[in-house]
Amino acid sequence: MVPEPHEAKHWEKLADNKVRCLLCPRRCEVADRERGTCGVRENRGGEYRTLVWGRVCSENIDPIEKKPLFHYRPGTDAYSLAAPGCNIECLFCQNWEISQFRPEQIETWERSPADVASLCAERAIPTIALTYSEPVVWWEYGRDIAVAAKERGVGTVVVSNGYIEEQPLHEWCDVVSAIKIDFKAFTQRFYRDTCSGDLGPVLDTLGRIKDAGVWLELVMLVVPTLNDDEAEVRAMAKWINQRLGPDVPIHFTRFHPMYKLTNLEPTPVDTLEKCRDIALAEGLHFVYLGNVPRHPGENTYCPRSGEILIERAGYTILENRIVGGKCPCCDQSVPGVW
Amino acid sequence: MILPVLPVLGCKPSEGHAGTRNGKDDPDAVVPDNSGGPRVALAADPGVVDSRNRVDGVKELMSRALGGAGDGEPGDFLQKLFHEDERIGIKVNTLAGRGMSTSVDVVEALVAELRAAGRGGRGIIVFDRLKQELVDVGYPSGQAARDRGYRVQGTDEAGYSRELYVAGRVGSLLSEVFLGVDALITVGVVKDHDLAGVGGCTKNLFGLIHNPNRYHDHNCDPYLADVLGLDEVKKRLRLAVADGLTAEWHGGPAYVRANTWSLGTIVASPDSLALDAVLADIIDAKRKEQGLPTLAEADRAPRWLDTAASRGLGVVDLDAIRRVEK
Numbered sequence: 001m002v003p004e005p006h007e008a009k010h011w012e013k014l015a016d017n018k019v020r021c022l023l024c025p026r027r028c029e030v031a032d033r034e035r036g037t038c039g040v041r042e043n044r045g046g047e048y049r050t051l052v053w054g055r056v057c058s059e060n061i062d063p064i065e066k067k068p069l070f071h072y073r074p075g076t077d078a079y080s081l082a083a084p085g086c087n088i089e090c091l092f093c094q095n096w097e098i099s100q101f102r103p104e105q106i107e108t109w110e111r112s113p114a115d116v117a118s119l120c121a122e123r124a125i126p127t128i129a130l131t132y133s134e135p136v137v138w139w140e141y142g143r144d145i146a147v148a149a150k151e152r153g154v155g156t157v158v159v160s161n162g163y164i165e166e167q168p169l170h171e172w173c174d175v176v177s178a179i180k181i182d183f184k185a186f187t188q189r190f191y192r193d194t195c196s197g198d199l200g201p202v203l204d205t206l207g208r209i210k211d212a213g214v215w216l217e218l219v220m221l222v223v224p225t226l227n228d229d230e231a232e233v234r235a236m237a238k239w240i241n242q243r244l245g246p247d248v249p250i251h252f253t254r255f256h257p258m259y260k261l262t263n264l265e266p267t268p269v270d271t272l273e274k275c276r277d278i279a280l281a282e283g284l285h286f287v288y289l290g291n292v293p294r295h296p297g298e299n300t301y302c303p304r305s306g307e308i309l310i311e312r313a314g315y316t317i318l319e320n321r322i323v324g325g326k327c328p329c330c331d332q333s334v335p336g337v338w
Numbered sequence: 339m340i341l342p343v344l345p346v347l348g349c350k351p352s353e354g355h356a357g358t359r360n361g362k363d364d365p366d367a368v369v370p371d372n373s374g375g376p377r378v379a380l381a382a383d384p385g386v387v388d389s390r391n392r393v394d395g396v397k398e399l400m401s402r403a404l405g406g407a408g409d410g411e412p413g414d415f416l417q418k419l420f421h422e423d424e425r426i427g428i429k430v431n432t433l434a435g436r437g438m439s440t441s442v443d444v445v446e447a448l449v450a451e452l453r454a455a456g457r458g459g460r461g462i463i464v465f466d467r468l469k470q471e472l473v474d475v476g477y478p479s480g481q482a483a484r485d486r487g488y489r490v491q492g493t494d495e496a497g498y499s500r501e502l503y504v505a506g507r508v509g510s511l512l513s514e515v516f517l518g519v520d521a522l523i524t525v526g527v528v529k530d531h532d533l534a535g536v537g538g539c540t541k542n543l544f545g546l547i548h549n550p551n552r553y554h555d556h557n558c559d560p561y562l563a564d565v566l567g568l569d570e571v572k573k574r575l576r577l578a579v580a581d582g583l584t585a586e587w588h589g590g591p592a593y594v595r596a597n598t599w600s601l602g603t604i605v606a607s608p609d610s611l612a613l614d615a616v617l618a619d620i621i622d623a624k625r626k627e628q629g630l631p632t633l634a635e636a637d638r639a640p641r642w643l644d645t646a647a648s649r650g651l652g653v654v655d656l657d658a659i660r661r662v663e664k
């Protein structure tokens with residue numbers, strides 16, 4: 001059954017009962033009875049509707065480190081949920097069985113924003129994470145969750161590809177506490193050929209989040225031969241330093257063969273280490289390795305004293321030495337939400 | 339465990355390549371004779387659309403269209419295309435509701451011809467993506483359908499494959515209803531399509547995959563060619579039939595009544611691409627008559643037709659198609 005439609009935001013009417021969606025840079029022009037590329041927004045007689053408001057296809061209580069957000073309330077839990085859909089298609093998608101489906105093709109269940117907020121408030125879960133699939137395409141639902149959560153003193157974080165238009169992004173920034181963006185590569189070629197997306201809009205998004213003052217972390221999944229070129233990683237690190245500043249954390253994570261990209265081996269750990277070295281050499285302060293449990297690159301180090309501030313093993317915090325947002329050795333303040 | 343990261347059980351890479359339609363790799367497959375160009379037969383009688391004897395009129399049109407496509411008796415043609423012990427799937431198009439979908443009359447006329455030819459021994463299944471859309475258009479369910487010689491099923495009832503099927507740039511799960519049939523007939527509608535240029539029979543195949551919305555960019559080029567080139571499709575697709583009783587020159591795939599006309603035609607061909615090339619020609623002629631830009635001028639030329647033809651998946655050159663008016 002196609003789920004009940006719900007009023008969509010960010011679209012405009014066109015001639016012939018068509019609509020143009022203004023939520024993401026695809027700006028799909030959608031004829032009556034058709035859906036946008038994401039498959040979760042439908043034109044019903046010239047009115048645009050979302051089919052995923054209040055429809056959850058995945059929910060779990062995860063450590064916030066799993067998002068990964070390393071500088072946001074470390075050691076706490078995040079009630080994590082997804083509705084179906086995505087606006088791009090990464091050939092290596094780890095969650096393709098929810099992101100690449102229409103809502104009627106997978107199991108979903110109902111969760112109103114108020115229910116989600118109450119559940120977290122009652123269980124003292126400090127954060128809701130909009131994650132797993134692509135929250136941009138279920139923007140209305142995510143925004144309503146964040147508003148309801150805020151009223152109950154619960155924070156909301158977003159895990160996104162950053163492929164979103166300016167206005168809906170601003171409206172997100174007004175209600176969420178942190179955003180993690182999958183920064184997939186620093187070339188248009190990779191975005192186009194491997195993700196059916198575009199690099200430019202993602203760069204715009206990163207700058208806008210930074211300017212809005214919302215806590216931001218980045219993840220780059222390093223895919224052997226496709227985005228692991230050292231010059232490319234260096235250019236990316238340079239851009240991050242110049243546009244976003246050295247304090248935005250970046251996580252270089254390990255690729256595993258999945259979905260349509262099954263012909264490549266998992267990323268060698270030394271490739272990830274090389275990426276980390278390059279980013280540190282370019283002046284970034286907080287550079288992490290992901291999907292390599294117990295690697296020293298999982299720890300947070302003070303950029304001034306070099307001391308370990310947070311020691312991690314996978315998603316577990318072994319020790320957090322940060323005091324009042326500062327390094328206990330040199331008093332250097334450590335950026336983040338502590 | 340809530341996050342459902344399930345393994346891909348396997349990939350079936352497949353590329354479109356020349357001369358492999360209609361089960362060429364299968365020594366038992368029956369391949370229609372396309373020497374001299376594929377036949378596209380149009381049987382027309384605009385009076386049928388609102389006639390009180392519509393059912394009989396549609397049967398007559400179907401018989402003429404199939405006979406024309408096979409250059410003989412419809413039964414002989416169907417017997418050449420299908421084995422008697424095959425399960426035949428009829429993929430209809432019901433997205434646009436009653437006004438602009440594959441009509442029940444057309445499908446039942448086709449079923450009658452198949453039965454008369456002794457085909458569909460393992461069953462005939464009429465299917466589309468959603469059961470509700472089939473019901474909305476008027477297809478019967480359960481015993482009522484069986485009493486009329488077929489079954490009706492939505493892919494939402496049977497689900498999609500766990501396996502990912504890949505051809506060119508398309509990677510999709512396939513309808514389990516489709517995978518369960520031995521042979522396929524695509525029965526589309528004669529209509530303009532906002533993205534693909536022409537609705538018709540090949541675009542109808544997007545209803546076999548779970549993620550058609552992914553493949554609408556660039557006027558569905560090369561994605562429609564990719565879907566047509568899927569091994570599972572090539573193996574099964576034998577016949578294309580277009581319901582052109584009521585046709586739509588603009589505004590499709592939705593039903594815009596003001597943009598429709600009583601074409602009163604059923605079109606049939608063993609070559610889905612050739613049939614769609616003819617439909618594009620019909621729609622363009624009507625658009626011109628209505629003072630509208632052609633599909634190409636409207637920036638939705640069905641380029642995927644040429645892409646698919648260049649891969650040997652059919653013929654789209656109108657001069658090379660034997661257009662048979664019956």
Ligand code: SF4
Nearest residue numbers: 021024027028036038
């Ligand atoms: S959110 Fe979906 S419908 Fe809207 S522009 Fe993006 S892909 Fe298209």
